[in-house]
Amino acid sequence: MKKALASLSVLSALLVLSACGSKDAAATLELGAALPEKVPSGTEIRIGDPSIQAVLGVSGLGKELADAGVTVEWANISGGPQSIQAFRGDKLDCSAVADIPSLFAAWTGTPTKIVFQSVTIDPLQHPTYELGVAPGSPVASLADLRGKKIAYSAGQAQGALVLRVLQKAGLTQQDVTLVDLTSTGDSYRTALGSKAVDVAPLGTSTVRTYKSKYPGATTIPTGIRDDASTLYCLTKAVQDSGKAAALKAYVAVRAKALLWSNDHPDEYSKAYLQDVQGLSEADAKAYLADSGDKGIPATWDNAQDRLQATADLLATEQKHDKLDVSTLVDRRFEKVEADAAGGKVVTGDAS
Template identity: 55%
Template sequence: MPSTAHSHPPRRRSVVIALTAAPLVALLAACGGSSNAADGGPALALTAALPAAVPKGTTLVVGDPQVEQALKLSGELDNFTFPVTFANISGGPQTLEAFRAKALDLGSVADIPPLQAEWTGVDTRIVAAQFRLQPEAHPLYQLGVAPGVAVRSIADLRGKKIAYSPGQAQGALVLRVLQKAGLTKEDVELVELPSTGDVYPTALASKQIDVAPIGGVQVKRYLSKYGSDGATVIAHGLRDDPGHLYALETSLQDPGKAAAIREYVAHWGVALKWVDEHPKEWIEGYYVKNQGLTTADGEYLVKAAGVRDVPTDWTDAIRRHQATADLLATEQDRPHLDVTTLWDRRFEKVGGTAYRTGKAS
């Protein structure tokens, strides 16, 4: 099992262990999954009040690489009352694999992975949510257009080859864009490709596809590298900003882990506030030193992100999530589901309150 740090009164520093998904899953699965002092005890009902204190011996395995760095850079990592193991796991497919192996308690994703988990028999609950205050003005993604392809608006998508990743946020965005444009899947050619790394920009540049949702610094680099060849990007005009933390139901049914997840969400909120209030330190510490980007890239990403929103009322978020779930159920031939069962509203005010106050308690 991964080792943990030595404790020092009155608090214990969280442990940071960077492991790739496959080794982590194999290691923790072989050990019977992560555990704590409450193993074998009575289960906590998913409607019961969250325990306030984290009992001694409780551990948490979290796949949240970006916030891991925010916690370290802000110093908030020192304020946990229990050890956290950070796994180098991000995105829906990796997180779902780790959840299946019971090698992860908590993961950071967009809004599609919780739906995918439900549809594939993995019981999870959303425990934190963040968005952008001006999502249409500051989208996560733009539609990259291959050099020489005539697409100036989403109305021009008919007949085009579009990159599509069914189980990820980018795939859902493609379906929503088609819906907005009054098109169906039969009006275009969906080409299934993973949205990881530079797969989409590379496929666009080589003209394997005509259009693909690309985000972050990929947009800047795609235009810089291929703009002279005729590469372009267009806005899709939809909000694409959900960012969630979701947890295994079995972890939430463990009283110790439930308390630890509550505490993590609070520190998460504080760390996000620090990021927003310290853009220069975040650019240097995360984008430059951790991610290997240039300062200019970091500044581009911070500006593109705009202002963050960490709500204390999830009503609108749940409504939008339901609309997305309904669309995917129809377009991907999935069972219709009530997304309210996926949101653990016991946590509704935890992250947002911590973000607003800058305090985890």
């Protein structure tokens, strides 16, 4: 009798383990499989996407996520270094960044996938960055960069921009002094103001503040397209069928939120630029006028080509392995965001 009970216990345990294994297998989604339509009850995605978080709150679009059964745990995280660190600690599923973090995540062993791309309608007329020039420094054009000290962060969009600027100016890293400095908060503006560096890339939202704080400070345009804007996620998040379904819904709503912010600049300015970013009303309005409208591309072809060119440049200049960026882009989400944008897609990708 005891042997029979023991055998039954072992069998029961094996059945439980088998059931668990089946459940886990069912929850895993192959990267080439169709995205699920239904979000399982209790699914939660952890996202660092501050501007969209603000828009969803003020636009009413957050209700669409709730109606789809999506629960978002918002993280106060932005930028490549923060997001990659959070990915490694399994504290985050997705984050809004430029295109560089996906490259560095791959080069440092953190598998991710880009699930969203947006573009600036007139990228050269409305750049994301200008080159801040320290007060009194004789830099009036790209040709004046030779011999200058330039703030540089290898793993951020600003670092890639510096390398592209040097390339455009016909200069190499040996022609300037690159000063390793992560762009966080006021770090670049402070370095410029103290003349620790001669030049540093500044987001256009901070240019006015920089010039007003440091008399004699100037900026010059880069003349380079710098509008890359993505949402990237841990690969294991898009391989989780529940999270993948939630992300499909999120990507669609995110596309609508970007377009809503174009159509409601005053509400967007108040909800995000002023209440979250801390800009004054005047600075927020000036930033919106300078930054231009964002668009949803009908195809990701051009964005992927630009990412490949950047990856090739960084591989050469920073001694990384060559990288095929198609392995970083999950194009199943391409049609999701384009369909959500409807007739408002940017067919030429503003190239």
